[in-house]
Amino acid sequence: MKLNIISFLLLLFGVFTSAQTKMNAAEIRQFTNLVSAESKKTKTLQANFVQTKKMDFLNKDLVTSGQMALQAPGMLSWKYTKPYQYSVIFKNGKMHINDQGKKSTFDAKSRNFEKLNKLIIGSANGNLLNDPDFTVSYFKNSSGNIARFIPKSAQLLKYIRQVDLHFASNQSVVSQVNMLEASGDTTTIVFKNTKVNAPVPASVFSL
Numbered sequence: 001m002k003l004n005i006i007s008f009l010l011l012l013f014g015v016f017t018s019a020q021t022k023m024n025a026a027e028i029r030q031f032t033n034l035v036s037a038e039s040k041k042t043k044t045l046q047a048n049f050v051q052t053k054k055m056d057f058l059n060k061d062l063v064t065s066g067q068m069a070l071q072a073p074g075m076l077s078w079k080y081t082k083p084y085q086y087s088v089i090f091k092n093g094k095m096h097i098n099d100q101g102k103k104s105t106f107d108a109k110s111r112n113f114e115k116l117n118k119l120i121i122g123s124a125n126g127n128l129l130n131d132p133d134f135t136v137s138y139f140k141n142s143s144g145n146i147a148r149f150i151p152k153s154a155q156l157l158k159y160i161r162q163v164d165l166h167f168a169s170n171q172s173v174v175s176q177v178n179m180l181e182a183s184g185d186t187t188t189i190v191f192k193n194t195k196v197n198a199p200v201p202a203s204v205f206s207l
Contacts, residue, residue: 020139038172047191099206
């Protein structure tokens with residue numbers, strides 16, 4: 001299945017709504033301090049994921065799965081394994097793609113790519129809480145905490161309306177990432193079997 005660059009980046013996210021209440025100032029301070037402290041200790045992050053994308057022109061949801069690996073300060077591997085093979089790796093300012101055997105490399109240092117790369121990595125490790133490019137609000141529900149991001153950048157708003165990061169109760173690692181795209185399409189990614197600071201083989205960041 002062929003995806004262009006922006007489609008891939010937008011496929012990483014979605015939006016999800018549930019009964020939520022706003023955090024008070026003390027709850028926000030406690031939550032953000034926890035996430036900030038733990039994210040500074042996080043050198044590597046690995047997880048399996050299941051991604052569900054809802055698109056107006058599709059009768060069925062597009063469900064894919066694969067593995068994600070993150071290594072500080074900015075190496076990211078995102079590999080879809082089912083129902084097709086598609087890999088994207090951010091490394092050394094480059095974005096490397098393997099589309100079912102067809103490989104290509106792009107410069108990821110442009111302002112738009114830098115913002116989108118930072119969005120992906122920040123969503124995975126929680127550092128997005130400190131990103132000045134977003135207005136952040138905080139909520140809680142029966143499952144845990146939610147940080148909601150609205151882009152300030154007109155450029156990002158062309159692609160993204162809202163990003164929700166879900167954290168299980170008393171946890172500092174993102175368990176679910178959701179986004180509402182400018183098109184109205186939505187995507188939900190659920191992370192499973194998350195491992196923090198476990199060794200990551202160098203081969204994970206190669207195609």
